Amino acid sequence: MTNLPDVSFDPTNPDPRCACVLVLDTSGSMHGEKIDQLNQGLAAFRDSLQTDSVAQSRVEIAIVTFGPAQLLQDFTGASQFNPPTLAASGDTPLGAALQQALDMIAMRKKLYRDNGTPYYRPWVFLITDGAPTDNDAWKSAAVRIKDEESRKGVAFFSVGVEGADMEVLKQLSTRPPLPLKGYSFREMFVWLSASLGKVSQSQPGQQVPLTPPEGWTTV
Amino acid sequence: MNGHTMSWRIAKASIIGTGHIGANMPCQDSHYVMQIGDIMIAAVSDGLGSAAHSEVGSKIASEQAVTHIANYFDSLKPPKKRFQWWPFPDKPEPKTQPQPDTLETVCRTAFTVARDAVGVRATAEHKELRDFACTLLVAVVTPNDWVVMHIGDGAVVGIFDNETTRTLSTPDNGEFINVTMPLTSNDYLTHLRFSHKAEALRGVALMSDGVQPMCINYKTGEAYDGFFRPIIQWLRTLDLADTDVSMQKLLDTPRFRQKSDDDMTLVLALRES
Numbered sequence: 001m002t003n004l005p006d007v008s009f010d011p012t013n014p015d016p017r018c019a020c021v022l023v024l025d026t027s028g029s030m031h032g033e034k035i036d037q038l039n040q041g042l043a044a045f046r047d048s049l050q051t052d053s054v055a056q057s058r059v060e061i062a063i064v065t066f067g068p069a070q071l072l073q074d075f076t077g078a079s080q081f082n083p084p085t086l087a088a089s090g091d092t093p094l095g096a097a098l099q100q101a102l103d104m105i106a107m108r109k110k111l112y113r114d115n116g117t118p119y120y121r122p123w124v125f126l127i128t129d130g131a132p133t134d135n136d137a138w139k140s141a142a143v144r145i146k147d148e149e150s151r152k153g154v155a156f157f158s159v160g161v162e163g164a165d166m167e168v169l170k171q172l173s174t175r176p177p178l179p180l181k182g183y184s185f186r187e188m189f190v191w192l193s194a195s196l197g198k199v200s201q202s203q204p205g206q207q208v209p210l211t212p213p214e215g216w217t218t219v
Numbered sequence: 220m221n222g223h224t225m226s227w228r229i230a231k232a233s234i235i236g237t238g239h240i241g242a243n244m245p246c247q248d249s250h251y252v253m254q255i256g257d258i259m260i261a262a263v264s265d266g267l268g269s270a271a272h273s274e275v276g277s278k279i280a281s282e283q284a285v286t287h288i289a290n291y292f293d294s295l296k297p298p299k300k301r302f303q304w305w306p307f308p309d310k311p312e313p314k315t316q317p318q319p320d321t322l323e324t325v326c327r328t329a330f331t332v333a334r335d336a337v338g339v340r341a342t343a344e345h346k347e348l349r350d351f352a353c354t355l356l357v358a359v360v361t362p363n364d365w366v367v368m369h370i371g372d373g374a375v376v377g378i379f380d381n382e383t384t385r386t387l388s389t390p391d392n393g394e395f396i397n398v399t400m401p402l403t404s405n406d407y408l409t410h411l412r413f414s415h416k417a418e419a420l421r422g423v424a425l426m427s428d429g430v431q432p433m434c435i436n437y438k439t440g441e442a443y444d445g446f447f448r449p450i451i452q453w454l455r456t457l458d459l460a461d462t463d464v465s466m467q468k469l470l471d472t473p474r475f476r477q478k479s480d481d482d483m484t485l486v487l488a489l490r491e492s
Contacts, residue, residue, distance in 0.1 A: 004472060005450050005469070007474075009446060010436055010445075012437075012438070013433075013436065013437050202238075202268075
């Protein structure tokens with residue numbers, strides 16, 4: 001048996017990061033059971049992320065809510081992620097919220113680059129039950145999303161809750177929107193957590209096969 | 220080697236990543252090393268996880284690139300004395316001195332030769348070239364100079380006196396950690412990074428991206444001496460018959476496994492003093 005050398009590793013190399021912005025509809029129409037179930041879903045998301053030690057150190061979550069469009073929580077490591085309880089009121093400025101999410105991702109990527117932190121393609125995950133109320137602002141957001149998608153700068157997912165304008169969601173991205181089955185937010189967030197966990201463990205150059213969304217959507 | 224004095228002391232290993240074992244994938248890293256007299260030629264290639272047959276691509280690419288360059292140095296050797304029926308040689312004697320221009324041309328051509336060889340295999344198997352996608356790093360070290368060529372991620376580190384190190388070629392990642400430019404891409408020559416310097420090296424290390432997090436600074440690309448120095452000193456103490464097995468054991472330790480679940484390749488070559 002050969003003795004092995006006592007090597008040390010470069011202590012300044014950070015783990016790679018996978019950023020995810022949740023863009024959540026908290027307009028008046030979400031009031032009642034919908035927002036309650038969404039809050040429970042977020043709690044399940046937190047719990048599920050905490051069972052995955054790799055995801056805990058690599059996934060970073062931010063939350064943008066609308067309306068009005070606002071940053072509810074800046075990027076937080078999954079290990080510290082503790083979602084605030086959402087309340088529903090106001091209109092549905094979807095375009096402004098998406099622009100804000102994309103701005104945050106651009107800033108986050110710059111920070112990663114400046115610090116030499118490797119990173120995976122960030123995710124934007126939109127959940128809405130309505131139609132945009134900020135006129136055509138969603139259209140310029142859609143142009144930006146498609147541009148980012150074509151450059152593989154962002155992966156955009158949208159989920160339509162009962163009452164959502166699926167036609168608008170279809171135009172946001174080349175990836176089709178998924179209709180939420182009933183109020184199965186919990187199942188959806190468990191899937192999201194598992195998917196982010198898979199991405200954050202993937203190898204360079206590897207395409208990550210995601211588990212098909214089952215149990216929470218009718219597709 | 221049966222009493223022959225070798226000019227180089229080399230430890231090399233490619234091991235499958237725990238992530239690949241879990242995903243039922245083969246080890247997609249390959250390496251290949253040859254010595255021609257006191258000249259050492261080494262290649263490391265990392266088959267891309269997204270390509271179905273990249274473990275074949277990386278094997279062919281590393282072997283072909285090294286062999287092509289080795290053939291060139293072989294051709295410079297004086298012909299062996301042998302008994303001849305006919306006392307007059309029918310071919311002119313080859314030149315014995317490497318020409319710097321020729322060396323660079325031969326090295327660059329090695330990448331095309333390697334890519335073509337992968338293409339031949341792809342065609343023979345009725346598959347696409349991209350199914351064999353892989354990176355390729357090649358280092359050629361002569362007594363007076365070194366050539367390093369590199370497409371994709373991974374890194375090459377030069378070793379100097381007193382076990383000091385300097386990165387000779389840094390990883391070329393795309394925007395994201397899980398994207399890299401392969402040898403099989405159409406514009407591979409524009410992504411090929413080529414360095415040739417008249418500088419004597421004490422040794423050289425080539426690695427795939429699985430070993431990068433331990434020893435190549437993400438921000439600066441600098442080599443981490445705390446990693447290399449102990450391994451260099453250790454390799455000098457090893458029995459020559461054990462070097463490859465020992466390198467494999469080193470990469471397979473829990474500390475390495477914890478840092479990376481990717482395939483890992485490390486080739487460390489030191490000049491015998």
